[in-house]
Amino acid sequence: MTTFLAFGEARDGELRNLSFETIAAAKQIDENAEVVGVVLADQNTENLANDMIQYGADRAVVVEHDDLKEYTSDAYTQAAMAVIEEEDPDGIVMGHTSAGKDLSPRLANKLDSGLVSDITNVDGGEFVRPIYSGKAFEKKTVKDGLTFVTIRPNNIPPFEKDENRSGDVNTLEVDIKDIRTIIKDVVRKASEGVDLSEANIIVAGGRGVKSEEGFEPLYELADELGAAVGASRGACDAGYCDYSLQIGQTGKVVTPDLYIAVGISGAIQHLAGMSNSKVIVAINKDAEANIFNVADYGIVGDLFDVVPKLTEEIKAL
Numbered sequence: 001m002t003t004f005l006a007f008g009e010a011r012d013g014e015l016r017n018l019s020f021e022t023i024a025a026a027k028q029i030d031e032n033a034e035v036v037g038v039v040l041a042d043q044n045t046e047n048l049a050n051d052m053i054q055y056g057a058d059r060a061v062v063v064e065h066d067d068l069k070e071y072t073s074d075a076y077t078q079a080a081m082a083v084i085e086e087e088d089p090d091g092i093v094m095g096h097t098s099a100g101k102d103l104s105p106r107l108a109n110k111l112d113s114g115l116v117s118d119i120t121n122v123d124g125g126e127f128v129r130p131i132y133s134g135k136a137f138e139k140k141t142v143k144d145g146l147t148f149v150t151i152r153p154n155n156i157p158p159f160e161k162d163e164n165r166s167g168d169v170n171t172l173e174v175d176i177k178d179i180r181t182i183i184k185d186v187v188r189k190a191s192e193g194v195d196l197s198e199a200n201i202i203v204a205g206g207r208g209v210k211s212e213e214g215f216e217p218l219y220e221l222a223d224e225l226g227a228a229v230g231a232s233r234g235a236c237d238a239g240y241c242d243y244s245l246q247i248g249q250t251g252k253v254v255t256p257d258l259y260i261a262v263g264i265s266g267a268i269q270h271l272a273g274m275s276n277s278k279v280i281v282a283i284n285k286d287a288e289a290n291i292f293n294v295a296d297y298g299i300v301g302d303l304f305d306v307v308p309k310l311t312e313e314i315k316a317l
């Protein structure tokens, strides 16, 4: 039987959704594989390991260490390598997140392995990944050696949680040393509300919102929908919102079920971050705006009229 490691990602003592997507992805790659959930964290690892199992992992391996509180390349590489050496897996799946993007090539290099990064789908043994900022897709296969992939968050649906599932949890002691980076403090700018990169619904504002206050109707709509608020670079550059909200080529890449673009023209660099969203709604007063070329539904109108009306309608539902 083959063994796949599915790396979870913990933040503040909880697992991000993406952790459970890695388990489903591993099973999609090889339905007969034994999937081992991996948790690297500074606290609560036993519970997190059980979460991995309840979301479909067959068993779990954890490393709990104070140096794993925040992501650092040195500490996480050492912890992950210890797990990989212990398990000698046939495959590894991790998230294509900020941490995963840093960690996966380091590990691939140490393992002398290939790496298929940022996949959005597993299609009969082939890995589908967007290229050229989402304008095309390529398919890759791994012919021999370790199957090592990173998955784009929010594309591969996780299994339902089954609270009756149980499995072994193995705790590895790892002597983490020679750390060259110390994180003294983390200031999270967009800590309120739903995490943008994992949100199922995003309401994004562009330069059309005209001011910081202009974002208010978008926050009200987002509250009603349980959505995260994002932005174009135009809105960030104009100082209407923080750069942590920026979506696009030089911002976050998102694939929510529903993306509502408000007062965003649809520049190619913005589309690079959101055009793979499942349903796109555009609100823009210019009927010729490029965003309508990628939108499934378009509303031509003044956002300051349309957005509050939409919020009222959703409240009424």
Ligand SMILES: Cc1cc2nc3c(=O)[nH]c(=O)nc-3n(C[C@H](O)[C@H](O)[C@H](O)COP(=O)(O)OP(=O)(O)OC[C@H]3O[C@@H](n4cnc5c(N)ncnc54)[C@H](O)[C@@H]3O)c2cc1C
Pocket (backbone or CB within 6 Å): 205, 206, 207, 208, 209, 231, 232, 233, 234, 235, 246, 247, 248, 249, 250, 251, 252, 262, 263, 264, 265, 266, 267, 268, 269, 270, 273, 283, 284, 285, 286, 289, 301, 302, 303, 304
């Ligand atoms: C190297 C590089 C990287 C970049 N990376 C990114 C990136 O990651 N993300 C990104 O977004 N951009 C990026 N850009 C910038 C990008 O080219 C555009 O300049 C930017 O996306 C424009 O933002 P916008 O659509 O909000 O503004 P605009 O292009 O100014 O569009 C504003 C829109 O609002 C509409 N509007 C105005 N008032 C109203 C109203 N009252 N009601 C309804 N609609 C209204 C207008 O019709 C217009 O379509 C990058 C550019 C470069 C060169």
